[in-house]
Amino acid sequence: MAILLLADHDTTHLSDQTAKALTAATKIGGDVHVLVAGANVKAIAEQAAKLSGVAKVLVAEDASLANNLAEPLAATIVSLAGNYDTIVAAATSVGKNVMPRVAALLDVAQVSEIIEVVSSDTFKRPIYAGNAIQTVQTNEPKRVITVRTASFAAAGEGGSASVETVSAAANPGLSSHVSDALSSSDRPELTSAKIIISGGRALGSSEKFQEVILPVADKLGAAVGASRAAVDAGYAPNDWQVGQTGKVVAPDLYIACGISGAIQHLAGMKDSKVIVAINKDEEAPIFQVADYGLVADLFDVLPELEKAL
């Protein structure tokens, strides 16, 4: 039977998380149908139809689906579930919110945040903040799966799938959207950036964080991340947090500045291709995972780095 993949989008753009989850879905095997749910999402459906490996795009449009609210979105996914034996979503804040609700409504277990498809029913997933990897097999009549997208390459374009309209399920009417406070930035998104520069508590203040980290990020065209310590101290907004409880990233280049390397942070970035650590403390655990370490005061070397680029 076919696989239903939930498209992740912000109502205007298809997130590249979908293309990465698509790669995982393709490895599971079977025709992949992408569900694009929202209020006005035909343009997003067109984007999804171009992804290579998509057999069909389903568009569910309804005012109740406008803000990715879990209750109406789960109801719509469940209404389509009869045609699928596998339902997949990227482990984004939308996927993590809605998929367990779908699994419970279908009375099946969910496999969360897979990092490898071993076979169509067997997957690897991290536990204990990535300090152990479990191989799990599911024999459920329907497989509900979220995908840790940092572990999969994005599927390319070149497809031309058909786009079909499906009905939204009746809105359970349990919740409503009040407001969004989304950070707007011209910088790349953390989860899709090729280069990330992250700051830790050593930055000392929000002002210093802006003053020292951002110019280097601009020069590199990099996304900006932060350790939990820096976020908790108020130096950086929470959606910059990289780690077990923040975002899990795997860019080509990750530059950790003034970050000691707590296991919770390492869980979020240790799959990066190349890791650079800049830290005054040469004993900092971050150096144990860094390809290139520079023992130095970040306030001296970051301005120098900016000039050297």
Added chain:
Amino acid sequence: MKILVTVKRVVDFNVKIRVKADGTGVELANVKMSMNPFDEISVEEALRLKEAGKAEEVVVVSIGPAKAEETLRTALAMGADRAILVETEDQVEPLAVAKIVKGVAEAEQPGLIIVGKQAIDDDSNQTGQMLSALLGWAQGTFASKVELGDGKVNVTREVDGGLQTVELKLPAVVTTDLRLNEPRYASLPNIMKAKKKPLDKKTPADFGVDTAPRLKVLKTEEPSGRKAGIKVKSVAELVEKLKSEAGVL
């Protein structure tokens, strides 16, 4: 209103876990165990709502081994009123946990259930969402702010792009994120008092829930390690290496 809070006994977050050499799991013998950090935040939030006069009673529930009583006593020492231990030595998957808590909720009739967004052992991030689905209630996951109103609750959620605020009809399930609050420590007198607070014991069978696992864990292994690289002496050397050796600039 009554608030129900779930707590789980897990390996303390400061412990560096060890994977068993035979691949059967993680070493749990003689390891320090504590309350799941997200559950501490859940207990704290419930207590703050009670202290603000918005709730009358805070009931904590745990599904786990006999020793999970210690975790419940910690929640009672923080200030919860009553505890329920659903005792089982099995590893209970999130779906079965949600079914048991649903049974508890049907008996207790809370107006709000607060659940940690994930347990730091299996990192599933499922139970709260599953519970609200089974109850047919609204869910407010990854909460960084909870404002209880009349018949409704506004939950500000941590989402990938920033924050989203939703309004949920009560009763509802809220799952807690790290920045919701800073949990209190239990004082010694409160730890003593907690020993006398009521704690009911139940079993999964009391709620008609089968806890047999649906997923089969084939093996547990160490993550592939990453070796330390080299130390560079200067910014110039770093840039040079990144360009010529790593090829990422």
